[in-house]
Amino acid sequence: MAGIVREEPVRKKASVPAQRARRAWSPHGKMRPRSGTWHGDEETPDTVKNARKLTDSLATEVRFDPGLIQDVIDMVLTETLAHETYAASRMGVTSKRVSDVLKTRIRGLCGDRFKLVCIVVITEGGTEESALHVTSQCVWDHETDDFASGSFSNDALHAVATVFAIHC
Numbered sequence: 001m002a003g004i005v006r007e008e009p010v011r012k013k014a015s016v017p018a019q020r021a022r023r024a025w026s027p028h029g030k031m032r033p034r035s036g037t038w039h040g041d042e043e044t045p046d047t048v049k050n051a052r053k054l055t056d057s058l059a060t061e062v063r064f065d066p067g068l069i070q071d072v073i074d075m076v077l078t079e080t081l082a083h084e085t086y087a088a089s090r091m092g093v094t095s096k097r098v099s100d101v102l103k104t105r106i107r108g109l110c111g112d113r114f115k116l117v118c119i120v121v122i123t124e125g126g127t128e129e130s131a132l133h134v135t136s137q138c139v140w141d142h143e144t145d146d147f148a149s150g151s152f153s154n155d156a157l158h159a160v161a162t163v164f165a166i167h168c
Helices: 016-024 045-059 066-081 088-113
Strands: 114-124 146-153 157-167
Touching (some): 066 088, 066 157, 088 114, 088 157
Antiparallel strands (some): 146 157
16 A cells, blocks of 8 residues: 555644633643743842843943033034025924934934934024924823923024933
């Protein structure tokens, strides 16, 4: 009977709950306790405290210095916008360029431990009657997160830039 091919029966894959139940069941008829930790290590209050201390010590390595960042914002706004005239068609590109330069320079100062959110508003200047009110809010941790803001004005335009640094 060399020519007979034996076919294996097709097995249906068990549902996910059935797979979980089978894995959790021991051969001795008792449920084994499930563990959410790696290799059965148990979390204790001490290990959680130590993990928080390590995270907190990493958090304090690099600080966001609002005074220094405000100087950077003022310098970038002055360098970029000193000779600009206001043209509504160009200001979207200009504000994006200012935002990119700010994020690049500030990232060099505060490292990768912060998520940076940069908001740049440029309006037409030149009239004394024009006014601009800019308000922004952010939910954060007051111990690690911060912000800095700067402004620039010439005869043609007014600009305000705000950078939020949220610790990651």
